[in-house]
Amino acid sequence: MWWSVTVLSFLLNGVCEAGITSSFIRVAAPSIEIPKEDFPPPHGYNAPEQVHITQGDYTGNGVIVSWVTPVEKYPNFVTYWKADEKNGIKRNRVRSKITTYRYYNYSSGYIHHATINRLQYNTKYAYELGHGNGTRQFWFMTPPEIGPDVPYTFGLIGDLMKIDTYIGDLGQTHASKQTLDHYLATKKGQTVLFLGDFSYADVHPFHDNEKWDTYGRFVEKSNAYEPWIYTAGNHELDLAPEIGEYVLFKPYKHRYRVPFRASGSTSPLWYSIKRASAHIIVLSSYSAFEQELTKVNRSETPWLIVMMHSPMYNSNNYHFMEGETMRVVFEPWFVKYKVDLVLSGHVHSYERSERVSNIQYNITSGLSTPVKDPSAPVYITVGDGGNIEGIADSFTEHQPDYSAFREASFGHALLEIKNQTHAFYSWHRNQDNVAVSGDSIWFYNRHFYPKEESSSKG
Numbered sequence: 001m002w003w004s005v006t007v008l009s010f011l012l013n014g015v016c017e018a019g020i021t022s023s024f025i026r027v028a029a030p031s032i033e034i035p036k037e038d039f040p041p042p043h044g045y046n047a048p049e050q051v052h053i054t055q056g057d058y059t060g061n062g063v064i065v066s067w068v069t070p071v072e073k074y075p076n077f078v079t080y081w082k083a084d085e086k087n088g089i090k091r092n093r094v095r096s097k098i099t100t101y102r103y104y105n106y107s108s109g110y111i112h113h114a115t116i117n118r119l120q121y122n123t124k125y126a127y128e129l130g131h132g133n134g135t136r137q138f139w140f141m142t143p144p145e146i147g148p149d150v151p152y153t154f155g156l157i158g159d160l161m162k163i164d165t166y167i168g169d170l171g172q173t174h175a176s177k178q179t180l181d182h183y184l185a186t187k188k189g190q191t192v193l194f195l196g197d198f199s200y201a202d203v204h205p206f207h208d209n210e211k212w213d214t215y216g217r218f219v220e221k222s223n224a225y226e227p228w229i230y231t232a233g234n235h236e237l238d239l240a241p242e243i244g245e246y247v248l249f250k251p252y253k254h255r256y257r258v259p260f261r262a263s264g265s266t267s268p269l270w271y272s273i274k275r276a277s278a279h280i281i282v283l284s285s286y287s288a289f290e291q292e293l294t295k296v297n298r299s300e301t302p303w304l305i306v307m308m309h310s311p312m313y314n315s316n317n318y319h320f321m322e323g324e325t326m327r328v329v330f331e332p333w334f335v336k337y338k339v340d341l342v343l344s345g346h347v348h349s350y351e352r353s354e355r356v357s358n359i360q361y362n363i364t365s366g367l368s369t370p371v372k373d374p375s376a377p378v379y380i381t382v383g384d385g386g387n388i389e390g391i392a393d394s395f396t397e398h399q400p401d402y403s404a405f406r407e408a409s410f411g412h413a414l415l416e417i418k419n420q421t422h423a424f425y426s427w428h429r430n431q432d433n434v435a436v437s438g439d440s441i442w443f444y445n446r447h448f449y450p451k452e453e454s455s456s457k458g
């Protein structure tokens with residue numbers, strides 16, 4: 001095969017280039033939580049709030065619409081129609097399933113989840129929730145039909161919670177507001193791949209679940225209009241036996257729904273979807289989901305993307321080596337099935353790896369150094385949404401060879417899939433102008449075009 005020569009020379013080269021530790025100094029900003037008053041509920045009686053959507057089936061013809069009504073259960077339906085219909089608007093209605101929960105001394109509003117099925121591809125739909133002066137309207141675009149050369153752009157955000165910084169483990173801080181606004185200002189993203197750590201309610205006394213509500217209001221301006229593909233993070237665990245809360249992921253599972261059954265998963269914590277030209281697998285710690293990798297048809301969806309909260313390759317002292325147990329389990333599969341990208345959050349900084357693997361290591365071989373591997377994914381950590389824990393600015397003293405670029409900043413990334421062989425990737429500090437990218441690279445598809453990439457770094 002023509003490319004085997006390239007691959008061989010690639011292997012012989014080994015890891016010889018030093019990575020970049022960015023000298024960019026982020027303008028200091030305190031990780032101050034945005035006050036609750038900055039996220040008021042919408043006007044109107046019983047107005048639906050915290051509206052968010054995600055893909056509702058395996059293939060992108062479905063959407064799950066979720067919202068909260070604070071006072072009454074009803075109306076419990078979503079009305080939707082084709083936004084650009086010329087000859088008389090045909091309105092459809094889907095009833096929601098309603099859930100509520102209590103957490104310590106907090107009682108949730110009525111949480112609605114409605115799954116709209118059989119939508120047409122590449123179509124703009126409007127939808128309406130509530131009634132009377134609490135009526136609210138939104139819209140979304142369905143993805144194009146699945147196919148190998150379908151261009152599509154994903155936004156990559158993690159760890160976002162409301163602080164005065166940016167997107168990545170998404171705490172509600174000013175940084176996170178900056179990240180979200182910055183992402184929206186690019187107007188390029190069509191769907192967000194969200195890498196976990198939502199509200200950071202758990203860092204507050206008694207896991208103050210009002211933080212989940214303000215978080216839902218905070219991200220609505222994006223998440224009501226474009227699907228976010230959710231990965232659960234450690235801040236979604238909400239295990240607190242000291243206050244009588246023993247159920248793992250209780251607030252998260254009540255508030256966020258994903259189409260896990262459609263991909264044959266038994267848990268909402270791991271599942272898979274196909275969207276445009278990408279097959280996306282969401283993993284959770286210790287979820288042995290190899291069967292999904294065997295189902296991927298690269299001729300249909302060439303781009304194979306894995307999302308998991310905790311990174312496997314990360315050279316920040318913060319959470320260093322936490323992903324090691326997952327690496328031992330998953331890495332041989334990632335290489336075997338030629339995963340293109342593995343996306344993570346959790347560590348509150350930015351890092352991109354070389355294509356490396358460490359699968360030759362076992363107890364007796366002693367081969368513990370990662371080596372360049374053209375079949376390996378690139379590992380990207382975008383745990384830099386802007387969270388209350390602040391930036392993780394302590395990288396390991398020596399930058400490991402597997403680390404191509406790293407920087408202690410908040411930001412988001414864009415993955416612009418162009419066709420079955422090429423995708424343009426860029427990472428954007430939230431303090432920069434929208435057009436500026438802090439790191440960028442053309443990724444080549446591992447299945448169809450496994451050539452070595454070169455970044456524009458430095």
Ligand SMILES: [Fe+2]
Pocket residue numbers: 169196197233234235309345346347
């Ligand atoms: Fe995390």
